[in-house]
Amino acid sequence: MSKLFAFLAATIILGFLILRCSSGQDFNASLAVPTPIDNPQSLAKIALGRQLFFDKRLSIDGTIACASCHDPQKAFTDQLSKSRGIKGQLSERNAPSLLNAAFLKTAMFDAHLASLELQAIVPIQEPVEMGHNMKLLLQQLRQIPEYQAAAQRIFQRDFDAYVLTRSLAAFERSLLSMNAPFDRYIAGDQKAMNHDQIAGWKLFSEKLYCTQCHPAPYFTTHVAANNGLYASYEGKTDLGRFRIHHDSSDIGKFKIPSLRNIPLTFPYMHDGSIQSLDQVLAHYQKGGAKNPQQDPRITPFVLSPNEKKQLLAFFDALIDTSYLKRDRF
Ligand code: HEC
Ligand code: HEC
Numbered sequence: 001m002s003k004l005f006a007f008l009a010a011t012i013i014l015g016f017l018i019l020r021c022s023s024g025q026d027f028n029a030s031l032a033v034p035t036p037i038d039n040p041q042s043l044a045k046i047a048l049g050r051q052l053f054f055d056k057r058l059s060i061d062g063t064i065a066c067a068s069c070h071d072p073q074k075a076f077t078d079q080l081s082k083s084r085g086i087k088g089q090l091s092e093r094n095a096p097s098l099l100n101a102a103f104l105k106t107a108m109f110d111a112h113l114a115s116l117e118l119q120a121i122v123p124i125q126e127p128v129e130m131g132h133n134m135k136l137l138l139q140q141l142r143q144i145p146e147y148q149a150a151a152q153r154i155f156q157r158d159f160d161a162y163v164l165t166r167s168l169a170a171f172e173r174s175l176l177s178m179n180a181p182f183d184r185y186i187a188g189d190q191k192a193m194n195h196d197q198i199a200g201w202k203l204f205s206e207k208l209y210c211t212q213c214h215p216a217p218y219f220t221t222h223v224a225a226n227n228g229l230y231a232s233y234e235g236k237t238d239l240g241r242f243r244i245h246h247d248s249s250d251i252g253k254f255k256i257p258s259l260r261n262i263p264l265t266f267p268y269m270h271d272g273s274i275q276s277l278d279q280v281l282a283h284y285q286k287g288g289a290k291n292p293q294q295d296p297r298i299t300p301f302v303l304s305p306n307e308k309k310q311l312l313a314f315f316d317a318l319i320d321t322s323y324l325k326r327d328r329f
Contacts, residue, residue: 033102033173036115039166041173048150049171052164057144058137059086059130066123066168069095072329075264075321076175081272085129092128092238094272096257097265099323102173105222109270110241111255116169121161134161174327177260178217180320186216193317200314203307208284212297219259219318225295226252228288229269238271251293262315277315281308 035041052058053066069083069091070076076098078084083091093109106112107119123129124137141147142159151159155166182201184192193201205211213221224241233239233252241250254270268274274283283289287300303311323329 031176031178033176035102035173036117039117039169041170042154044150044154045167045170046174048147048154048163049167049169049174052147052168053171057140058124058132060132061086063087064130069123069129070098072324072327075099075177075261077265079264079266081267083129085126086131089128091126093270094267097261098172099175099177099261100218100258101175103218106255109224109254110244111222111224112241112244116172117165120165120168138164175323177320177323179322180260181317182314183217183320185317194313196310196313197317199307200310200312201317203303203311204314208301209297209299210284213256213295214259220256222256224250224253224255226254226291226293227256227284228252228290228294228298229273229283231289231291233291240270249293252291253293259315260318261320262318264319264321277312278308281311 033041053070056062056065056068058065064086069078069085071078077095081094083093083095085091096109101107101116104116106114107116108122113119113122121134124132125134138160141164142151144159147159151157151163155163157163181192181197185198185201204214205216213225213227215221226240230236230252239251241253241255242248244250263277266275266277268277268280274280281303284298285301285303288294288298
């Protein structure tokens with residue numbers, strides 16, 4: 001009798017666990033992921049993109065893969081102020097997370113690249129990142145029977161830039177992290193966030209002005225803005241979006257980053273110059289460093305120690321690492 005009872009209890013618990021896991025999966029599967037008309041998602045394409053993403057042969061000396069700087073275990077960042085490319089070279093900027101890249105309207109801190117397909121060749125050819133030459137790389141990849149066969153099977157063509165960029169982009173579009181405690185709270189589960197997290201969300205969205213640039217659900221408006229990181233950009237080599245059109249009003253403008261998984265994607269800002277979320281809040285509290293092009297929405301405010309604690313608790317409610325298990329990283 002007691003055996004039967006134990007068996008029944010185990011079945012119920014197991015059933016419950018399976019239901020929970022699959023509801024998480026369904027949640028992500030039911031998200032409408034924007035995909036370009038000429039690159040529909042397919043499991044085979046995502047699998048090829050995944051292999052390429054982890055393949056160090058994409059760098060000239062075989063030492064660096066996309067994943068070296070966008071590590072799944074670190075929310076697809078490297079948790080360094082500035083990334084390390086081939087031969088230990090320092091890249092110019094901080095590596096952003098690729099989670100939810102499917103929803104990006106533009107890629108890069110300059111908010112200038114229109115698609116993930118276009119973005120993919122940049123790090124490959126960037127001398128301090130992967131330092132390769134596309135012509136040479138494609139010749140090499142075509143010699144690898146597994147890649148050539150996959151290109152024929154999925155795209156009905158030889159392995160070329162089309163295959164490389166579309167597979168990488170398809171893989172990136174599969175990286176979803178949109179089922180954080182915050183999402184479950186918004187969907188009606190009052191218990192998904194604790195008291196401090198709810199208070200922090202109220203501060204973030206009602207008392208302060210953060211959602212003007214970091215609104216739910218993506219916590220970015222996808223445009224570039226100047227959040228007053230420095231008092232002056234004189235002598236700085238990285239002027240942000242200015243480098244695209246040489247328009248002086250763009251000096252110090254960088255693409256507004258999403259705040260999803262933000263406690264995991266330290267250090268912060270385009271140059272990784274702010275180490276902690278505590279220091280990020282201090283930056284906004286003083287109203288930025290006040291440069292001439294600073295966005296007028298950034299103004300000083302006062303936070304009590306308890307309010308600061310609540311905001312930091314809210315940031316924790318933006319963490320969703322279920323992709324690690326779901327996608328087996
Ligand atoms: C050496 C480190 C490094 C490597 C290797 C690397 N990246 Fe990045 N990645 C970065 C940095 C730094 C940025 C920010 C660059 C900028 O904004 O100018 C970035 C930006 C991106 C972005 C834009 C994200 C956004 O929010 O705008 C995407 C997409 C991306 N990388 C994908 C890839 C892919 C795909 C590969 C492999 C082909 C790759 N990266 C290889 C460091 C790296
Ligand atoms: C005018 C638009 C704007 C407003 C308002 C704004 N931010 Fe930002 N935020 C930005 C930009 C732009 C960056 C990136 C700057 C850079 O890379 O140098 C950023 C970066 C951040 C980062 C670091 C993200 C990362 O991955 O590096 C955090 C955290 C952050 N903001 C939180 C807040 C909070 C909290 C508020 C409200 C007090 C706020 N922001 C208000 C534009 C804004």
